[in-house]
Amino acid sequence: MSEIEQEREDSLAERGPQFLIRLAAMLRTARTHDVSNQAFQRQLKDFIQLLSAMFEEDSGQDEVALAAAVGYFYLNAVRIRAQASLLPVYHWLMAEFERRSLGGVRFLSGVHEAELERFFQLFLAAEDAALAARIAEAMREASIEHIVAVPASALDTDDLEASLDHRQENERGRAKKVFWHAVLGTRRIVARARQNGRPDLRQAKRLVQPVVDSIMRHEYSVVGLTALRDHDEYTYAHCVNVSIVSVGIGQALGLSRQVLADLGVAALLHDVGKVAIPREVLQKPGRLDAQEWHLMQRHPLEGAKMMSRMPGLTGLTLDSMRVCLEHHMNFDRTGYPDVDMEWGQATLSRIVAVADCFDAITAHRTYHSRPRTAFEALQYMLGPTRVGFDPAVLWGLVRTVGLYPAGSVLETDDHHLVLALSPAPGDVRRPNCRILARPDGTTLSEDHVEEWTPMPDERHVVRVLSPEDHAFDTTELIAA
Numbered sequence: 001m002s003e004i005e006q007e008r009e010d011s012l013a014e015r016g017p018q019f020l021i022r023l024a025a026m027l028r029t030a031r032t033h034d035v036s037n038q039a040f041q042r043q044l045k046d047f048i049q050l051l052s053a054m055f056e057e058d059s060g061q062d063e064v065a066l067a068a069a070v071g072y073f074y075l076n077a078v079r080i081r082a083q084a085s086l087l088p089v090y091h092w093l094m095a096e097f098e099r100r101s102l103g104g105v106r107f108l109s110g111v112h113e114a115e116l117e118r119f120f121q122l123f124l125a126a127e128d129a130a131l132a133a134r135i136a137e138a139m140r141e142a143s144i145e146h147i148v149a150v151p152a153s154a155l156d157t158d159d160l161e162a163s164l165d166h167r168q169e170n171e172r173g174r175a176k177k178v179f180w181h182a183v184l185g186t187r188r189i190v191a192r193a194r195q196n197g198r199p200d201l202r203q204a205k206r207l208v209q210p211v212v213d214s215i216m217r218h219e220y221s222v223v224g225l226t227a228l229r230d231h232d233e234y235t236y237a238h239c240v241n242v243s244i245v246s247v248g249i250g251q252a253l254g255l256s257r258q259v260l261a262d263l264g265v266a267a268l269l270h271d272v273g274k275v276a277i278p279r280e281v282l283q284k285p286g287r288l289d290a291q292e293w294h295l296m297q298r299h300p301l302e303g304a305k306m307m308s309r310m311p312g313l314t315g316l317t318l319d320s321m322r323v324c325l326e327h328h329m330n331f332d333r334t335g336y337p338d339v340d341m342e343w344g345q346a347t348l349s350r351i352v353a354v355a356d357c358f359d360a361i362t363a364h365r366t367y368h369s370r371p372r373t374a375f376e377a378l379q380y381m382l383g384p385t386r387v388g389f390d391p392a393v394l395w396g397l398v399r400t401v402g403l404y405p406a407g408s409v410l411e412t413d414d415h416h417l418v419l420a421l422s423p424a425p426g427d428v429r430r431p432n433c434r435i436l437a438r439p440d441g442t443t444l445s446e447d448h449v450e451e452w453t454p455m456p457d458e459r460h461v462v463r464v465l466s467p468e469d470h471a472f473d474t475t476e477l478i479a480a
């Protein structure tokens with residue numbers, strides 16, 4: 001990406017949150033007051049100013065386009081980051097767009113206050129489904145020439161998702177693209193499964209294929225991204241993480257490309273049965289009581305039932321069905337559903353069980369003051385609980401995520417402090433790292449990034465730091 005493009009993107013990224021906050025404020029004011037109200041008029045002037053500033057900054061563009069697609073807002077095709085402080089506004093506004101089946105709004109250069117007033121009035125009135133269906137037409141009738149409403153059905157979401165991606169050609173850039181595309185796509189698959197009672201396997205295959213390709217090429221950056229804990233998307237990110245780690249394990253165990261592709265899909269859909277479990281149970285923050293736990297334990301069976309509704313039984317459907325059913329059974333059959341030792345848990349299910357546990361441990365805080373780090377999860381799984389897992393699969397897990405998984409802060413024998421970014425397939429002890437501090441204690445600034453790809457042979461890890469022992473924001477660093 002050229003410097004100018006980068007600047008444009010940075011400026012849009014900065015404008016995004018501001019834009020949403022102003023838009024939401026105007027909608028709220030317009031709802032409780034008349035548009036002639038002073039407060040609204042003040043906000044209107046500020047908003048026009050913001051638009052003019054954006055037209056000026058971005059001279060190549062004669063429009064400011066806000067799109068709402070697959071759970072994200074995009075400003076001129078640059079995704080607006082859902083920072084923690086912005087989340088309430090983000091979700092509220094998203095719901096307002098969804099309720100109107102609105103995919104976006106384009107503000108064209110020349111837009112004036114009277115048009116904006118009329119637009120907000122119409123937008124509010126479009127809470128009525130009949131008007132929502134013809135909002136674009138209604139806007140034309142109201143002589144609004146410089147604002148265009150784009151129905152959700154007219155939005156090319158692939159394009160927007162692609163906009164996440166075009167920037168980096170390097171491996172990590174590609175990995176980010178693969179990862180986010182999968183997370184966004186999984187959200188759609190789950191939503192559709194909730195409606196139709198069965199998931200779209202073809203779509204799942206399309207999402208998983210790039211993961212398989214990366215891992216077959218020994219590009220493990222995508223494994224590093226599983227360390228991202230974006231809370232909003234975690235439900236979907238969990239499915240993707242389990243898929244990525246499962247494919248990695250399968251590759252370490254020598255499975256063929258075809259089997260890996262099936263494994264990736266089955267792993268992506270392992271928890272699809274949860275759409276049949278009441279939301280109050282799924283989202284309950286504390287411990288589940290006996291009855292809730294009983295409901296929760298139905299998700300493997302519900303998943304298998306959903307798979308059985310797929311038209312035409314294929315190998316993939318059967319694999320997915322078994323993985324749904326068996327991923328909580330445990331190697332020693334101490335899990336659920338309750339079966340005896342004679343039950344032969346499929347290889348793919350054993351793999352997904354390990355990948356699932358590894359990802360879930362680092363996300364749950366129910367029994368701990370903070371979630372366990374990935375390194376602690378690995379120690380836990382290789383410790384006394386290892387009897388619950390197939391030992392060969394555990395070995396595959398270590399091959400996949402490394403001994404020091406992404407997100408670990410490590411001290412080396414020569415006193416460097418480094419952050420593990422992604423596993424290096426050649427040596428599980430030496431991940432790809434970003435240097436956080438030099439031996440003399442100096443830390444590296446944001447603009448001066450130094451990496452070891454991977455950690456050199458002569459260096460050794462002597463200590464893994466707990467989150468309590470350092471002040472680095474590892475999630476932000478991995479996300480960068």
Ligand SMILES: [Fe+2]
Pocket residue numbers: 270271299327328
């Ligand atoms: Fe599960």
Ligand SMILES: [Fe+2]
Pocket residue numbers: 238242270271356360
């Ligand atoms: Fe799971």
